[in-house]
Each structure stands twice: as C-alpha cells, then as structure tokens.
Amino acid sequence: MVLRCGIEFDSFVRVSLADMYVKVEKLGSAFKVFDESPDRFESGSSALLWNVLIKGCCKAGSMKKAVKLFKAMPMKENVSWSTLIDGFAKNGDMDRAMELFDQMPDKNVVSWTTMVDGFSRNGDCEKALSMFF
Template sequence: MKNSGVVPDQLILATVLPACGHIRHLRIGKAIHSYMLVSDMIIGAHISSALISLYASCANMEMAEKLYNEMPRKDLVSSTAMVSRYARNRKVEIARSIFDGMPEKDVVSWSAMISGYVDSNQPNEALSLFNGMQECGIRSDEVTMLSVISACANLGSLNKAKWIHAFIKNNGLNKVLHICNALIDMFAKCGGINLALNVFNEMPLKNVITWTSMISAFAMHGDGKSSLRLFEQMKDEGAEPNEVTFLSLLYACCHVGLVYEGRLLFSSMVQQYGIEPKHEHYGCMVDLLEGLNLCKKQLIS
C-alpha cells in the first residue's frame, strides 16, 4: 500500500493494529507505531487504544503501561486490554486496581478479571466478582461461565456447583458443548458423580472431551469398571479416543488394580490407535505393575 503511494489513514491503521495484536506480530506493530511517530500523525483515542491492545497482547507491558498512562481519558478498550494482560500474568492486584477504576465495564472486562482470579488460584474472589457482575446487570457469556465453572471446581463445593448449574440452565447455556464438558469435570471434582452423569446423559451431542471427562470422573471416584464400560460405549458410538482418554483409563485401572485390563488398553493405544505413549502413560503402567508385585509379595509372605 505504501509502495503504491497511498498514505494509510487512522481508520486503516486502527484496523491493522488489532490484527497485529491478534497474531502476536509485535515487529510489524512496532513498525506501524514508528511510522505514525515519524509522520507526525495525530494519534487519537482509538489509535492509542489499538496500540495499547497490541503491546499488551504481545506481552510488552512496559510500552503498554506507558501509553496507557499517557492517555488523558482511559476508554473501555484500552482499560480492558490492560486488565486482561495483567490478569493473565497473575498480577491480579494491578489488574483489579485498573478494573475498579473503570467508569464502565463490559462482559469482556468482567470475564478477564474473573479469569485472572481463577488462574491465580483465588476461586472465592472469582465467584465473589461473578456475583458482583450479576448485581450490575451484566449478562455473562460462555467465556465467563467457563471461568466460573473452573473456580467452583477448584473450591470443591457441591452446593456452589449446583447453584452454577442452575444458573447455566436458567440462562440457556446448558446445551453448549464445552460448557457441559466443563460441568462434568466440575461435578466430579465436587463429589457429585451422579450429577456429572446426569449432565453427560442429557447432552444431545458428545465429543472426545465429553467421553474422556466422564471416564475421568468415574476414575476420580474409584469406579474403574464404570470407566471401562463407558469406554466400550464410546467405541460402539464411533467416537475416537485420544491420548488423554487412555491416560484416564490407565489411571482408572491403576486406582483399582485392574492389571490385565490396563495392559490391554496400553497395547491397543499403541497398536490399534497409533498413539505414542508419553511419560504419564508409562507412569501409570509402572504404578499398576508395582501394585501387582506388592500384592504378590503380600501373598507370598
């Protein structure tokens, strides 16, 4: 465009800069920024916000913070970019300070802050902020709910898990595939294996993550035989297992001492499905066989 003699205006640059941030292409973004400076281009609020988003997305927080502090009026886009990046870097105190100072907040800024608390292992703060979001009348989206489900799973509170599930149903998100997959994991970690199974059974569509989550849920609760039965059902319905599926199955066998079944699974993983075992798979097999040797020693003694 420049080689053709066409001078890019602010509208074009405001479109190109977010694209650079989206693909994490800092070098091109910095070149555009330099071009604006040497061209004495007037940098308006929307360009400043785009630059801040670029630098924040590319983890150049020093420049993002410099530009943000130079803005006479902080807008929603720039503030949300700062909150999101600081939250991802687990600097939740700084993120919360910016968040609290925002005159207006949208679902993206709320979700970024909630996610930051979850990533920083502060699930109570995440759920508290989610409550505040509802009180402000902000409608949560799928991104928000995935963070909230994760917070609840980390807490292990079955009552809170039931409340989150009811909220999801009331807001029409209970048919969203990845939301339901997360609910299965949440209920399993909160001790509600039957509730996890209910979610699983009510799902009209299932993918490999769905099957693996339920297999893992049974394994987590020491019900290895149910994990194996579900795996057979998974194969009957034509779903293709992956390495995580087999890891969950091996863990289930290891947990209840199903040595023969574990060895068959390990063999089929390699020979039938062509999945290369990783350290975790070998670790499960070692634990499984060590358990067998321990039993033999106890019988001999």
C-alpha cells in the same frame, strides 16, 4: 510510523499498541500508552484500553494491579467484569472469581461461560456443571 503519520492520539491505534505490548509481555510499555492516552477517563471507547490493561495484568499474575485498574475504571461493562473474573480463574483463585461474579450487576452468556470454564480449568467439574445448569 504512528508518530510520522500523526495518529498517536487515535483511540483505535492506542488500544492496538497496548494490546501488542501485552501480547509480547511488555506490560510497562502498555501502561505507558495507557498513561499517555488523553481520553482514558472518558466513558465509551476508552473501556477497550482499560480491558486490555486489566487482561495484561491478569496474564502477568498482577491481580492487585488488575483490581486497582478495575476499580478506577470510569465505566465497567460486562466484558470488564468477565475479563477480571477470567483473570482470577486463570490464576487459580475461584473464590475471588465467584465473589466478583456474584457482585456483577448484569450477567450474560460470556460471564456464565467464564465461570463454567474457570471451574472446569481448575478441576472442579461438579461446580462447572452446576454453573452450567
């Protein structure tokens, strides 16, 4: 339908397609959408597409791929940092999550909450409370 309507290069459509593929665990198809996106290296709206792929890699446990994508991003926003931090936390690597959090240039309520949730999820309630305070 996307091809019939001629909207295959619409950035919103591409992000939505990649997100759908991530949700149904078809990461290869999500990467195909990403690779065929002509604006993926432009700053601005392309950050959403990068974040969807980073989240998909984290969900699949492919943290090396997620880090590689993160490093290649033309512009890293707070949500990009938090997505990768959350990925490490969900994969049980709080040391790496904390390392990224410490490197994050501008922390916000989302990044702090991500860390609190990560420590809590991984059974370190003391550290979660410490991060909260």
